[in-house]
Amino acid sequence: MRSSAIHLRSTPSLDGNMLYRLALTVIKKTVDGLVPKCDRTLVSKIVKTKGLTMYCADCESVDDYFFEQNTYFWIFVPTTETFAKLARYVGAQSYMAQQVSSHCISVHVKTSLISHFLTGVNGALEQAELAGTKLTTMATNSTPDIDAMARMTTLNVLINRYKAKWLISSIEQENYETWFQPIIHAHSALDTPKVYSYEGLFRMRDDTNSIVPPQLAFRLAEQADLLFSLDLVARRSAVEHFAAAKLRGKLFINFNPSSIYDPSYCLRSTAAAIYELGLTPADIVFEVTETHQSSDLNHLKGILAFYRNAGFKVAMDDIGSGWSGLNLLQKIRPDYVKIDMELVRDIHNDVFKQNIVSSLVSIAKRSGISTVAEGIETEDEAKWLIDNDVDLLQGYLFGRPKFHSQKVNQAALNGIKNAVSPLKTAARKS
Numbered sequence: 001m002r003s004s005a006i007h008l009r010s011t012p013s014l015d016g017n018m019l020y021r022l023a024l025t026v027i028k029k030t031v032d033g034l035v036p037k038c039d040r041t042l043v044s045k046i047v048k049t050k051g052l053t054m055y056c057a058d059c060e061s062v063d064d065y066f067f068e069q070n071t072y073f074w075i076f077v078p079t080t081e082t083f084a085k086l087a088r089y090v091g092a093q094s095y096m097a098q099q100v101s102s103h104c105i106s107v108h109v110k111t112s113l114i115s116h117f118l119t120g121v122n123g124a125l126e127q128a129e130l131a132g133t134k135l136t137t138m139a140t141n142s143t144p145d146i147d148a149m150a151r152m153t154t155l156n157v158l159i160n161r162y163k164a165k166w167l168i169s170s171i172e173q174e175n176y177e178t179w180f181q182p183i184i185h186a187h188s189a190l191d192t193p194k195v196y197s198y199e200g201l202f203r204m205r206d207d208t209n210s211i212v213p214p215q216l217a218f219r220l221a222e223q224a225d226l227l228f229s230l231d232l233v234a235r236r237s238a239v240e241h242f243a244a245a246k247l248r249g250k251l252f253i254n255f256n257p258s259s260i261y262d263p264s265y266c267l268r269s270t271a272a273a274i275y276e277l278g279l280t281p282a283d284i285v286f287e288v289t290e291t292h293q294s295s296d297l298n299h300l301k302g303i304l305a306f307y308r309n310a311g312f313k314v315a316m317d318d319i320g321s322g323w324s325g326l327n328l329l330q331k332i333r334p335d336y337v338k339i340d341m342e343l344v345r346d347i348h349n350d351v352f353k354q355n356i357v358s359s360l361v362s363i364a365k366r367s368g369i370s371t372v373a374e375g376i377e378t379e380d381e382a383k384w385l386i387d388n389d390v391d392l393l394q395g396y397l398f399g400r401p402k403f404h405s406q407k408v409n410q411a412a413l414n415g416i417k418n419a420v421s422p423l424k425t426a427a428r429k430s
């Protein structure tokens with residue numbers, strides 16, 4: 001929470017319609033993504049010309065939108081119908097408000113009532129309206145300046161970031177860890193299991209120190225436009241804990257392609273961290289998750305090309321689930337495919353599953369792709385998979401995910417933390 005308002009040189013006074021047109025210009029170049037995040041060309045030029053401080057909505061903490069005593073919300077709605085809904089809610093709750101134009105309303109909210117206000121707005125408007133409604137904030141009842149316009153965001157992002165305050169706090173306080181599950185060479189799995197690699201599984205804790213299911217944390221991060229930051233934090237945690245536990249073998253790291261908008265930037269920070277730890281790109285396998293959400297296949301292929309060209313390996317997760325199937329397999333052409341646990345469960349008794357997995361393994365073999373079977377719980381499942389040429393096995397039969405305590409002294413641990421600092425810096429810049 002800001003302790004005081006920040007007063008900067010202001011621009012000439014603007015009426016409501018002029019302000020709305022300026023807002024639309026800034027929004028189109030920033031919030032809607034025509035210029036990459038954190039590369040706000042238009043706003044940056046204006047701000048530098050005026051001698052102001054540059055703000056980026058994606059780089060700000062949620063508290064940077066709220067002030068010590070009072071916050072004035074300048075809200076720009078997409079339609080007059082949305083305006084009417086918002087005005088009815090504001091009037092019914094007796095908030096002090098002013099109509100600036102047919103599409104803009106200014107609402108005065110005491111700091112103690114911000115949670116109540118945002119919760120009510122979330123209920124008053126439909127999700128599409130929240131996504132289409134832009135806003136910025138001021139500490140005083142004055143026209144937003146260029147600095148405020150550069151912090152423009154959408155209502156749904158601000159509301160979700162407010163709900164995600166615990167997540168932001170956990171990131172800042174580093175209240176997270178990585179657990180590891182072994183991946184075993186298939187040929188000796190039932191005799192003398194030999195670890196080929198470990199999959200890093202991110203675990204975040206909330207303000208009560210309870211572990212939050214990773215699916216929930218990442219879903220909330222996506223809604224709050226924090227997915228890129230959380231993805232880099234998870235990546236950093238995996239590399240740091242892997243090194244601190246002195247584990248050997250390759251490291252599989254999950255990453256969601258939807259979180260990456262600048263692959264070269266992510267690649268530089270990742271490469272800098274692993275080289276400092278004495279690892280090489282060949283030691284790291286990026287396990288692509290949520291491929292069904294990738295609406296732009298060329299973007300996904302472009303991201304993977306950046307990583308592969310740098311020497312990293314790529315795994316495709318959950319082959320056989322949803323439509324993450326053969327079509328995507330031939331387009332991504334990964335180094336590893338992970339066979340979904342639903343196909344693995346009781347495979348020794350299910351001819352239909354056997355036919356599917358045998359076909360997948362055959363295709364992978366002919367294409368030079370290694371196969372990993374997930375979710376193995378019984379020796380019968382493992383034996384069938386071994387007999388049918390699956391390369392690597394993973395599941396509770398060989399080891400549950402667990403936290404590995406550090407096996408280095410404090411000086412070495414400090415060195416590891418310094419090594420992964422590029423990923424920490426990158427996450428904070430997102």
